[in-house]
Amino acid sequence: xxDKKEKPTVAASKAAPNVKWNxxxxxxxxxxxxxxxxxxxxxxxxxxxxxxxxGGVDEVEVQLTDRMIMSPHAAKRMYTLLGNMxxxxxxxxxxx
Numbered sequence: 666x667x668d669k670k671e672k673p674t675v676a677a678s679k680a681a682p683n684v685k686w687n688x689x690x691x692x693x694x695x696x697x698x699x700x701x702x703x704x705x706x707x708x709x710x711x712x713x714x715x716x717x718x719x720g721g722v723d724e725v726e727v728q729l730t731d732r733m734i735m736s737p738h739a740a741k742r743m744y745t746l747l748g749n750m751x752x753x754x755x756x757x758x759x760x761x
Contacts, residue, residue: 698727708740709733 696712703709713729735743755761 694731696730703737703740706736707734708737710735 694712696714698713698715700711701708702711710733711729712731712733713727715725715727717725751761
């Protein structure tokens with residue numbers, strides 16, 4: 666029996682860190698409208714509320730409330746997460 670301590674393996678030393686979600690300063694907004702645009706460096710999401718509940722109007726005004734700007738890499742991660750969540754949602758509640 667040896668008293669030598671084993672060195673951690675490379676895989677063990679590169680384990681993902683534990684994530685702590687800090688929601689102390691988080692805001693909550695409601696949106697029923699979303700638009701998105703992009704450039705090479707960023708993806709811009711615009712969120713807002715359409716309050717035109719009556720059909721047959723010539724013009725609809727959407728009150729924009731929030732803008733989220735992220736890198737294309739973060740937007741790709743959001744795309745993956747949103748796709749997974751919608752797949753789970755439709756599995757529970759049916760096709761949208």
